[in-house]
Amino acid sequence: MSPTVKNQPTRRSPAPAKEVPAKEAPAQIGNAQIEDNRVLPALSAAQRKRFAKAVLSWFDDFGRKNLPWQQDASPYRVWISEIMLQQTQVTTVIPYYQRFMQSFPTVAVLAKASQDDVLDHWTGLGYYARGRNLHNSAQVIVEQYGGELPTTVDELERLPGIGRSTAGAIVSLGVGNWAPILDGNVKRVLCRHYTVDGWYGQTAVQKQLWQLSEQLTPANRAGNFNQAMMDVGATVCTRSNPNCSACPVSKTCRALARGKPTDWPHRKPSKEKPKRQCWMLVAIDKSSGEVLLEKRPQTGIWGGLWSLPQYDSVGELGDAANLLDGNVVPLEKLGPIEHTFTHFHLTIHPLIARISRQSRDAIMDTEQLVWYKHGDTPGGFAAPVAKLLDKLMQSLV
């Protein structure tokens, strides 16, 4: 059947046909590799066999076999489905797939169609480069392969829009040969089963997962195995509520053994939060030690809470301080204080202005302003302000 080569090298030859080739051989030297001392998974033959057997047996009982592209599966049908399924869920894809195959039943028809016609079938599916690449690839396939999709991972990968995983899917599901895949479902299953640490977008993690996939994909029935892995990922080993009791490999799953399957895969590190700064006026009544507070507007950060008068620049703060009392300069520094919100970091620069009794009394008495004495509870405080006031009051005592 399949000319099965286990642990097939993942090397790629330079890609002449691909218009936008640019895939370099890794050729990463020294440092990056050495720094990464994650343990490479070396699975015993028994482990691999046990895993594949369980997954294949699960496929026979529960695997999906009625998806549109599984009927009369062919390299072409699998190709189209795989492209549509990139970053797109099955239920979304199905109607698009039906319409597409209706209009473009063969590579030749697709190649001859206009790009407008092809993209029209893609409207609403997103990632429109997929449609353009698909069309371009169809023309390459007609010109260079006589209208038949190539049947090796290496050749398929040279076509625009086809990466290693999609190529592996076409080979295993469409051609019937051995090839590993690594899509989001497989990644999640493997990350959990082997408690692979780190975010799987990282190169080192990807590499490790590919090695696992290569090792686990059995020589026979690779297509069924791959389909089953995707099905397990999509229907059993789900992101938030994995149904471990229904999983064919739960007995050997390390994440489950540790009691927390959802701790893997690790999340993508959150994007660096923007940094902002502000200046806060700490106006202290020299005679009483009271501090001027200002109520924040109802909307926005710290809405309705008591805070210190806040400014976007030190200049604005200085102006306000001088308005209170002409003799406040120089202002004493007191911070800075760091505070993190869900969406940004804030650095607060508090500056102390000591106000005379006379000036203090001249301040307008409004609902938004209050002179605060240690121990008072005018209302809610913004957390960093409360901390700052505590510290300040202690130092004054």
Place this chain on the structure above:
DNA sequence: AAGCCGGGGGA
């Protein structure tokens, strides 16, 4: 290595 593409759905 990080950013980009995109619309939809779940938590």
Place this chain on the structure above:
DNA sequence: TCCCCAGGCTT
């Protein structure tokens, strides 16, 4: 809201 989804390509 944020994150993720049968990824691949560009910078």
